[in-house]
Amino acid sequence: MNRLPSDPDGWAGFFSRHRTVVLVANSEAANVEALRESFGDGVLFVFFNKVYKVLKAPFDGPSLLVARSSIAGANIVHRREVETVCGYFEGPGFSGILNLKALAAERFSEARDFGERSVGHLDLAADFADFYPPDYAPTTGFALALWLSERCGGLRIVLAGFSAERSERWKLFHDHDWTFEQIVLRLMARSGRIEMRGGREATPLDRIAARFPEVPPAEVALVAAEVLAARQEGTNRSVDRLYSIVRPLAGLDGLLRRLKPKTRKEKLAESGR
Incomplete structure (x- = not known):
C-alpha cells in the first residue's frame, strides 16, 4: 500500500x-x-x-x-x-x-x-x-x-x-x-x-420558479424570504411563551448536567490541550 x-x-x-x-x-x-x-x-x-x-x-x-x-x-x-x-x-x-x-x-x-x-x-x-x-x-x-x-x-x-x-x-x-x-x-x-x-x-421554490417562468428567480427568492421572515417572527413569539413555561425545568436540567461526570473530551477542552 x-x-x-x-x-x-x-x-x-x-x-x-x-x-x-x-x-x-x-x-x-x-x-x-x-x-x-x-x-x-x-x-x-x-x-x-x-x-x-x-x-x-x-x-x-x-x-x-x-x-x-x-x-x-x-x-x-x-x-x-x-x-x-x-x-x-x-x-x-x-x-x-x-x-x-x-x-x-x-x-x-x-x-x-x-x-x-x-x-x-x-x-x-x-x-x-x-x-x-x-x-x-x-x-x-x-x-x-x-x-x-x-x-x-x-x-x-x-x-x-x-x-x-x-x-x-x-x-x-x-x-x-x-x-x-x-x-x-x-x-x-x-x-x-x-x-x-x-x-x-426539487424544493418548493424550484417548483414555484418552474410554474412561473416569467418571474425572475431573484424575485421568487425575495418573496420567499419575506414570507419566511414573517413566519419566523411568529415562531419566535411562540417559543418565548413556551420557554417561560419550561424555564424551571431548564434550570433543573442544568443542575443535573453539572453533576454528571465529565467525559475525557470535556476534560481535554478545559485543560487547553
Whole structure:
C-alpha cells in the first residue's frame, strides 16, 4: 500500500489522479450498491468515520476512509473503533486513512494509532477559520467537498446522501451549522462545482420558479424570504411563551448536567490541550 500524503498539495495530487470522487455521507439517503452500479472505472469512493451506518458488508472497490479529529484525536481512535471501521476495507482497493481536522483545536492522531495501514493527515483549519459560522464546526464531508472543489479543478465531485436530515436511526448533532452547509452545497451544485445524489429533491421554490417562468428567480427568492421572515417572527413569539413555561425545568436540567461526570473530551477542552 502506497504511503499517503500529509500536506494539501500532496492530497490535491492524490485526488486528481481519479476521474470522479464520490463522497458517501453516513445517511440512509446514500445507497452504496446503487452508486457502484452508476459509476464505472476510475472512481474513488470516500467514506467517513462510522461507516457501519451506511455499509452492510465490506467494500472492495477503490476507497478512502476519512477519520475526523477532535480535541482528543481522531474520533475512531479515542472511541476504540479503528478495527471495527477498518474491517469494512480489507480489499486491495483500499487506499488508506485520511485523518482530517477542520478546527485549530482539533488534534491529529499518530499514524501508528490506526494500526498497519497507510495514513495521511490534512489540516483544513485555516480554510474555514474566517468562513464557517463561529461556535460551530464544519462536518467532515462538507469540509472535504468544499476543499476539493477549490483545489482540484476538473475533478468530478459527487456527494451522495448529504441530506442534512435526521433519520429514525441516526441523529444530527448541533455541533454543525446544517443550514449554512446546505446553502453552500446547493449553491455549489447549481454552479456545477459538485453533483448531489440522494436527499436532494426539487424544493418548493424550484417548483414555484418552474410554474412561473416569467418571474425572475431573484424575485421568487425575495418573496420567499419575506414570507419566511414573517413566519419566523411568529415562531419566535411562540417559543418565548413556551420557554417561560419550561424555564424551571431548564434550570433543573442544568443542575443535573453539572453533576454528571465529565467525559475525557470535556476534560481535554478545559485543560487547553
